[in-house]
Structure formats: C-alpha cells, structure tokens
Amino acid sequence: MRTRGLKSERRTTRLIPCLFLKSSNRDHLVGTEMEKVRDIGETRKRSDDMILVAYFLSRCTDFSDGKVPRPPTSLGVDSWNGAYDLFFDALSDGRSQQQFRHTLRNTRDIFDSLFDNGRKGWSDGQKRGSELSERDRAVHEHWIRNGDEDLFCKVREFLVEQVRHRNPDWTRDELIIALDYHLNHRNFDPRPQSEEVGELARRIAKVGAALGLIEHGSLLRTPDAIAMKLRNFSSFDPQYTDNGRKGLTNGNRLEVELWEEFSGLPDELARVANGILELIDTSNAEILAFDAPEFEASEGRILTRVHVSRERNSTLVKKKKGAALRKHGCLACEVCGFDFLQTYGERGREFIECHHTLPISLLGEHGKTSLSDLALVCSNCHRMIHAQRPWWSIDDARAALIRVNRSRSQG
Ligand SMILES: [Zn+2]
Ligand SMILES: [Zn+2]
Incomplete structure (x- = not known):
C-alpha cells in the first residue's frame, strides 16, 4: 500500500493544532486552502486525488432524467453513499467512514456551480466558480479539455478492487454493432455457443480494443453477455414479441435510446456499424487515440x-x-x-x-x-x-x- 498512514499522521499532528494558533503562525499554510478546509468542517487537508474524485462526481453526475441527480453511471451504484464508499480504501486518509463520506460530498458540492447536474451546490446565489480554491480550479482547468471517459479512466485508479476490475459499461459503439446484428437476425434466438454470436463477440472486442477498454486480442464481452444483450433488443422488438415470444425485459436506458433512434433505420445503422469497423481496420492509431x-x-x-x-x-x-x-x-x-x-x-x-x-x-x-x-x-x-x-x-x-x-x- 502507499504511504497513506504516514501522511495522515503528519497531517493530524500538524494541521489540527495549526487551527488554534494565532494567524501569524499559520501564515505558512496556503491561505485559500485553509479557508476551504475550515468551510467544509474538516481539519485534514484534502488530497489532490480526493479533489479529483470529487470533481469527477460533480461533473459526471447522472442527471439524465432531469429529476434526480444520481451517481455517475460508470460507477454502477445507485446511492451516493455507495459511490463515496467505493473510494474509501484509497482515499480515506485516516478518516472514519462517516467523515470520509461527508468530506467527499462537500468537496463534490464545491464543483456543482460549474456543472448543470441538477444539484444546487452551496455556491447557490454566488458567482459561478467563485468558491473554488486554487487547487480546485486547477483540476477543473486541466480536465475540462478532456472527455468524461478519460476522466473516468484516471479516477478508476482509486476505486476498490472489485469495481476497478469489473467490466466497463457497454458503450454506444458496441451496442450499435449488436443492434445492427439483431436487426439482421430478427427472428433468431441467439445461442451463446453459436458461430454467429462468437463472431459478434470478436467484432465487439475489436471495438473495445480501439476504445482502449481492453487489450488487443482479449474478449470484452462473453458470448453469454452478448446473447443477453441480443435478447434485450428482442424484448423491444414487436417482430419478435408478436409471435408470443418474450425477450429479456431488463434493458437499460442506453439500449432503449439506441432502439428508439435506430430500429426504424436499419440501413443507416448498418452504414454506421460498418463505418466503425472499417475505421478500426484502416485508421491510423492517431485518430483512435484522439482525445x-x-x-x-x-x-x-x-x-x-x-x-x-x-x-x-x-x-x-x-x-x-x-x-x-x-x-x-x-x-x-x-x-x-x-x-x-x-x-x-x-x-x-x-x-x-x-x-x-x-x-x-x-x-x-x-x-x-x-x-x-x-x-x-x-x-x-x-x-x-x-x-x-x-x-x-x-x-x-x-x-x-x-x-x-x-x-x-x-x-
Ligand atoms: Zn455563431
Ligand atoms: Zn463540430
């Protein structure tokens, strides 16, 4: 493990007493950071890593239903406490679980004025971003030039082991390849062992490797997982269900969205799917590595x-x-x-x-x-x-x- 224990020891002994010193004696502390630390009711200095994770939580808040701000979908948890806990092992820095949740939540809220994520941070009514410390601002300025995906790649380092190694969520690109396949095989019950599903798994792995989700040559989705996706599409598909058959009914939002966008435009979808695969085959790595x-x-x-x-x-x-x-x-x-x-x-x-x-x-x-x-x-x-x-x-x-x-x- 890293030097976490050491750091926290130094911090508790140095920083807590400093709060009670006369102002002249704590001048050596960065002024804005100290203010911030006090404002969120914390005596420990927040680590850069924690600020980054808090920034991610604010920026990638899932507000897609326009009603309730939920944890980033990439974390795969429903509750905010569940989301904070995923980072506890790596970032708690000697805090109790309650303290840690509290600090991470408050740090997240600091960034809320920058993003339309449905949550009104404590900055409500203040000038946009005016409550950000220099360190907060530096994180924003660095990461605003990168996509959410890259941000999550970085933040993933701090997740508990089980989640870090969980398969990433299906991307639009993979679902496009799967839906294109489904629309060409609408009456066929996908069997994981079949040659076709195996071939589809290899195509999807190609997409995953191009997106940097897996190493070249490994499989991103198992044939079982792919067969399940295909059955999800079947459950939306009247051509399939009209015959009295049922698909799986636990399709997620992205699947529904893609179905609504493309199921009526099979030719267009085929063009997109072929375009993606062709690009992977012919493109220089430069484009695929593009930010x-x-x-x-x-x-x-x-x-x-x-x-x-x-x-x-x-x-x-x-x-x-x-x-x-x-x-x-x-x-x-x-x-x-x-x-x-x-x-x-x-x-x-x-x-x-x-x-x-x-x-x-x-x-x-x-x-x-x-x-x-x-x-x-x-x-x-x-x-x-x-x-x-x-x-x-x-x-x-x-x-x-x-x-x-x-x-x-x-x-
Ligand atoms: Zn213009
Ligand atoms: Zn443009």
Missing part, C-alpha cells in the same frame, strides 16, 4: 473522434480560413455571423472554429475531407451544434436562431 471530446454523437465514440479529428486538422482549417478570407474579406460564423476580429480586436484576428458538416454516419466511407465539408462557426454555435443528440446541421442551427429571434420580437 475524447466531452460530447458523443448518436453514432458512438469512434466516429465522434473521427469527426473531431477532421475538424481540428490544422492544415485543412488553415486552408478553409484562407479561402473564406479571400472570398469574403472576413471570418464570420456561418450560423450567427459573429466575427471575432470585430468584437475582440486584434486578438480575434483569424480566430474561428471549423465544424465538419458531413453526416457522421458517412464518415466511415469518406476518407478525405474536402474544404466544402467544413463550415466556419463561432465557439458558441459550435458547442450548441454538438450539445445534444442528434447533432444539429448548420441549417438546423440557423433555423433555431431565426425561430427564437422571431418569437422574441413577437413576444
């Missing part, structure tokens, strides 16, 4: 990474900007017209983002990006385009702006 963005398309993580890698291709972006400058003499957002140079002066010169407009389901088939596939958009419009599934097209975004402006001028 996962904080948003994910309906079509899954792999195609999302391809999308982002294409729109951040610096050579293409440069060409696109050059072409627009030559044609229009300025760089304005194609959705709202915003011009960074006009608003911010020199600092905004040649500043604008690129959005890749090709439907993401086609990315697998089109290796090359041409300039006409890219649109110039301001950072706000770009974020809105990706903010929800399905993503907006440029026309969707324009239409939304017009709609809102119209209703505002009428109201």
Whole structure:
C-alpha cells in the first residue's frame, strides 16, 4: 500500500493544532486552502486525488432524467453513499467512514456551480466558480479539455478492487454493432455457443480494443453477455414479441435510446456499424487515440473522434480560413455571423472554429475531407451544434436562431 498512514499522521499532528494558533503562525499554510478546509468542517487537508474524485462526481453526475441527480453511471451504484464508499480504501486518509463520506460530498458540492447536474451546490446565489480554491480550479482547468471517459479512466485508479476490475459499461459503439446484428437476425434466438454470436463477440472486442477498454486480442464481452444483450433488443422488438415470444425485459436506458433512434433505420445503422469497423481496420492509431471530446454523437465514440479529428486538422482549417478570407474579406460564423476580429480586436484576428458538416454516419466511407465539408462557426454555435443528440446541421442551427429571434420580437 502507499504511504497513506504516514501522511495522515503528519497531517493530524500538524494541521489540527495549526487551527488554534494565532494567524501569524499559520501564515505558512496556503491561505485559500485553509479557508476551504475550515468551510467544509474538516481539519485534514484534502488530497489532490480526493479533489479529483470529487470533481469527477460533480461533473459526471447522472442527471439524465432531469429529476434526480444520481451517481455517475460508470460507477454502477445507485446511492451516493455507495459511490463515496467505493473510494474509501484509497482515499480515506485516516478518516472514519462517516467523515470520509461527508468530506467527499462537500468537496463534490464545491464543483456543482460549474456543472448543470441538477444539484444546487452551496455556491447557490454566488458567482459561478467563485468558491473554488486554487487547487480546485486547477483540476477543473486541466480536465475540462478532456472527455468524461478519460476522466473516468484516471479516477478508476482509486476505486476498490472489485469495481476497478469489473467490466466497463457497454458503450454506444458496441451496442450499435449488436443492434445492427439483431436487426439482421430478427427472428433468431441467439445461442451463446453459436458461430454467429462468437463472431459478434470478436467484432465487439475489436471495438473495445480501439476504445482502449481492453487489450488487443482479449474478449470484452462473453458470448453469454452478448446473447443477453441480443435478447434485450428482442424484448423491444414487436417482430419478435408478436409471435408470443418474450425477450429479456431488463434493458437499460442506453439500449432503449439506441432502439428508439435506430430500429426504424436499419440501413443507416448498418452504414454506421460498418463505418466503425472499417475505421478500426484502416485508421491510423492517431485518430483512435484522439482525445475524447466531452460530447458523443448518436453514432458512438469512434466516429465522434473521427469527426473531431477532421475538424481540428490544422492544415485543412488553415486552408478553409484562407479561402473564406479571400472570398469574403472576413471570418464570420456561418450560423450567427459573429466575427471575432470585430468584437475582440486584434486578438480575434483569424480566430474561428471549423465544424465538419458531413453526416457522421458517412464518415466511415469518406476518407478525405474536402474544404466544402467544413463550415466556419463561432465557439458558441459550435458547442450548441454538438450539445445534444442528434447533432444539429448548420441549417438546423440557423433555423433555431431565426425561430427564437422571431418569437422574441413577437413576444
Ligand atoms: Zn455563431
Ligand atoms: Zn463540430
């Protein structure tokens, strides 16, 4: 084990007495951190690891039903206490279980003003983020550039053993491959020992390896687990249940979501599934290792990474900007017209983002990006385009702006 015991000993003997010293004597402590420690009713200094986990808990809170903020789904627990307890072994640092839950919860709440997670942190009514200590802020600034998936990969280190080694939740990409298979074999009862399910397991393992969930050559899902997923899809499928048969009925939210999005569009889904597999076979590792963005398309993580890698291709972006400058003499957002140079002066010169407009389901088939596939958009419009599934097209975004402006001028 690490030097946990040592650390906590030093902390309790050094920090607790410090609270009772005259202020001049505790000047050597970082001021903001000490304030924070007192505010959350704690006398021990919180470790960097604990702050990171608290940040993860706040940021990845599952608020998908819009009602109750629940622990991140990646933890696979229903209650918040259950979530805190997963980190107790690694991070308790000499605290009792109650103290530990309390500190982790309060530290989590510090970050709540940064995220729309349905919980009003203690910052309610204060300026956004103003209650963050320097260390809290540094964590946010570092991690905001990375996707939730990467954050969880880091946080996983601090989980209790059993959970750390549990299979990760099914990803959209894997479910896409499984659902595509189901739609092509709708009347077939999937047997784990069958050749077909074995082949499907190998395909899904390929996806898992590309996403960094497993090592190449190992199996991510057992044939039993895959057969169970297929039966879940059967339970949604009227073609299957109309014959009086029943599938399993414990499908999770993501399965339901995918079923609703794609079961009526089998050709589209086949294109997406083939696109994912082809990309894994042909792509350079660079794209697959591309930092996962904080948003994910309906079509899954792999195609999302391809999308982002294409729109951040610096050579293409440069060409696109050059072409627009030559044609229009300025760089304005194609959705709202915003011009960074006009608003911010020199600092905004040649500043604008690129959005890749090709439907993401086609990315697998089109290796090359041409300039006409890219649109110039301001950072706000770009974020809105990706903010929800399905993503907006440029026309969707324009239409939304017009709609809102119209209703505002009428109201
Ligand atoms: Zn814009
Ligand atoms: Zn984009």
